[in-house]
Amino acid sequence: MYRPAAFVETDLAALDALIERDNFITLITVRDGAPVVNHLPVLYRRDGDRIELRGHWARPNPQARHAGPATAIVHGPHAYVSPSWYPDKEAEARVPTWNYAVAHLGGTLETFDDEAALAAIVDELSQQHEARAGHAWRFEFERPDHRVQLRGIVGFRFHVDDAVLKFKLNQNHPAANRSAVADQLEQQARDDSRDIAALMRARTPTEN
Template identity: 30%
Template sequence: MFIPKYFKVTDVNEVRDFMQQNSFGTIVTTKKGRPIATHLPFDLSKVGDDYYIKGHMAYGNPQWRTFETNEEVLVMYQGPHAYISSSWYAHENVPTWNYQAVHVYGVASILSEEELKEDLTKMLEKYEKHRENPVLWNTLSPELLEKELKGVVGFKIKVTEIQAAYKLSQNRNDEDYRHIIEKLNEEADPNSHEVANVMEKRSES
């Protein structure tokens, strides 16, 4: 990913938090030179000094079979994004787009059944535990779980490289920066409000 110096993020903790908050991403591999992509929820964990991304996909999805032949896979995460009108600047310029994106490269391997169960249990707890009637691993019938497990393939990716770009008008002067936030908050698009919120928080840190 091309990242101009203004927008490069190197704080591992900051990027880790971003990946956990924007956990629905895209995994990309290749088969005979052609890219294949699947959109999935992912989980990030740390074992010793290494980071791992875990997930699962349908058994019928042929992408998991490419893990053996791909030296590296790519997982992409995206946060809020918004159009930035150049009419919001105090000087003449061209429009642009603000966004947050993280690309993660790594080596993929298939999870054992026990590892898959552990991963699915953790995912259910993450997304269900706060609900009034949570659907957790131990609340589902063994018959249903056995059936569903046959239909998915779990995988983990040992992270080898992380590239993070937060293009949030860091290259603009203070006056333009504040005006961009004001104008984004006036937009009807919820994404614009999210970008404004991110920009506001970063200006306070």
């Protein structure tokens, strides 16, 4: 990933926040020289620099047989930035851009079909998202009709070796520009725009 120095993020707490906001990742493996791409919800765990993702595929998914090297993309918020928002737009001949936060995680996939481990993933994911949806469905391991569904999935653990974060938030602009862009984004209807504004505010230095 292209990362100018101004946009490099090294604090893994920023990755924690991205996953907390949206744990629906893009998972990429390579077979026969071609990328294989899937989009999956995951469970996230970090202990210092040690990071692990857990999730599952439908068993017929070809990627379910792709243990080994992989890349996961964690998608953060993103927003269009109009050059008309910059106070110095005429003097500097500013052009449009896009602000965003994203993480690329490189590591190794380990697959499994252990029933108890699969049940734990389904249960934890459902608890997490049922709570957000305002409901309370639970995976019930003691029910045969629930347990038999586990035969249709393959689980994975993704052991992360390298976490590369990019937070492109107008850090290469004067403070007045950053403040003006954040002001405009806070007024937009999209949640992503307002989230980008919040990230910009949090990362604006106290001095220009």
